Amino acid sequence: MDDLAFGVRNKRGDWTPKARLEFAPFWDRPLRLAKILAWLPGYVWPWNAFHLATALLYWRFVVPDAETMKTISWGWALRLYVANALSIFALYGAIELFWYVRRKQGVRFKFNGKFPADNPSDVFWFKSQNLDNALRTFFVGIPCWTIVEVFMLWAFATGRVHWLTWADHPVYLAALALLAPAIHELHFFAIHRAIHSPWLYKHVHSVHHNSINPSPWSSHSMHPVETLLYHSVALWHLVIPSNPVVALFQLHVAGFGALNGHIGFDRLELTEGAALESHAFAHYLHHKYFEVNYGGDGLIPLDRWFGTWHDGTKDGDALMQARFEKKRARSNAGRAA
Numbered sequence: 136m137d138d139l140a141f142g143v144r145n146k147r148g149d150w151t152p153k154a155r156l157e158f159a160p161f162w163d164r165p166l167r168l169a170k171i172l173a174w175l176p177g178y179v180w181p182w183n184a185f186h187l188a189t190a191l192l193y194w195r196f197v198v199p200d201a202e203t204m205k206t207i208s209w210g211w212a213l214r215l216y217v218a219n220a221l222s223i224f225a226l227y228g229a230i231e232l233f234w235y236v237r238r239k240q241g242v243r244f245k246f247n248g249k250f251p252a253d254n255p256s257d258v259f260w261f262k263s264q265n266l267d268n269a270l271r272t273f274f275v276g277i278p279c280w281t282i283v284e285v286f287m288l289w290a291f292a293t294g295r296v297h298w299l300t301w302a303d304h305p306v307y308l309a310a311l312a313l314l315a316p317a318i319h320e321l322h323f324f325a326i327h328r329a330i331h332s333p334w335l336y337k338h339v340h341s342v343h344h345n346s347i348n349p350s351p352w353s354s355h356s357m358h359p360v361e362t363l364l365y366h367s368v369a370l371w372h373l374v375i376p377s378n379p380v381v382a383l384f385q386l387h388v389a390g391f392g393a394l395n396g397h398i399g400f401d402r403l404e405l406t407e408g409a410a411l412e413s414h415a416f417a418h419y420l421h422h423k424y425f426e427v428n429y430g431g432d433g434l435i436p437l438d439r440w441f442g443t444w445h446d447g448t449k450d451g452d453a454l455m456q457a458r459f460e461k462k463r464a465r466s467n468a469g470r471a472a
């Protein structure tokens with residue numbers, strides 16, 4: 136595929152899409168029904184459908200029965216950890232293997248023209264971003280994800296929270312599942328904004344930001360406090376009346392979906408003519424510029440409301456520079472006073 140038909144590459148080899156990042160069309164005024172209808176399939180397919188499918192597979196084959204989950208034990212907790220670790224190893228590992236080790240697509244559609252493996256750095260364990268990120272994923276990220284998962288399932292099994300059944304509340308639960316990505320967006324934006332406060336950034340979030348040029352292994356490379364906060368999005372389903380399958384879907388939107396912001400390519404070429412859209416650009420810009428795009432891919436325009444949106448264009452760049460300039464002027468004025 137010719138990536139230059141869809142974007143431009145600068146002298147450093149970094150590729151930028153021509154199309155500006157947009158918010159979901161139901162925020163447009165006036166509302167355009169045709170645009171909303173055209174947007175909907177991409178909201179469901181393939182990523183959210185994939186997260187739902189994995190949640191259903193877990194419910195069928197991995198999650199034990201309610202009786203077992205009434206008592207927290209190492210047995211079923213480890214079973215969940217192994218399922219999470221193997222799934223992430225298979226999904227993230229496959230993309231790492233084909234797109235980052237074998238480099239089957241070269242740098243076509245790649246935002247950063249370099250590969251992390253070609254730039255050893257002291258900020259990482261063993262000077263390797265890949266090794267550092269992968270170790271943190273399996274020894275910090277996924278254990279914390281599993282802790283949240285065990286607690287959430289135990290709360291449902293012991294009757295501490297509402298367990299609505301699909302038979303009694305099919306429409307409500309389906310609507311809640313449809314809204315899960317929006318719940319994710321609100322939760323992620325709130326915790327992400329909080330961990331960018333200076334003290335928390337220094338002690339917690341900087342671990343994640345070591346990866347300026349992220350790859351899939353960067354997705355779960357977080358400080359334990361961050362990864363616990365991140366996955367605790369599923370605990371909203373202990374507050375909102377819900378069902379454990381919907382809560383599990385919510386957890387998978389976080390756990391499996393963390394991949395999307397860190398793929399590093401705008402599209403993953405699958406065949407000569409077909410490519411998978413990654414939805415990675417907005418969060419790639421966050422890793423590049425730090426103080427833009429605290430939210431996700433534009434499902435809710437939180438970054439626009441808070442003045443931190445970067446749409447990937449030159450206009451977005453100019454707005455960001457003006458904001459940084461103002462911030463510098465304020466801090467200089469503060470120092471002079």
Ligand SMILES: [Zn+2]
Pocket residue numbers: 343349354396397418422
């Ligand atoms: Zn990130």
Ligand SMILES: [Zn+2]
Pocket residue numbers: 327331340344421425
């Ligand atoms: Zn951040």
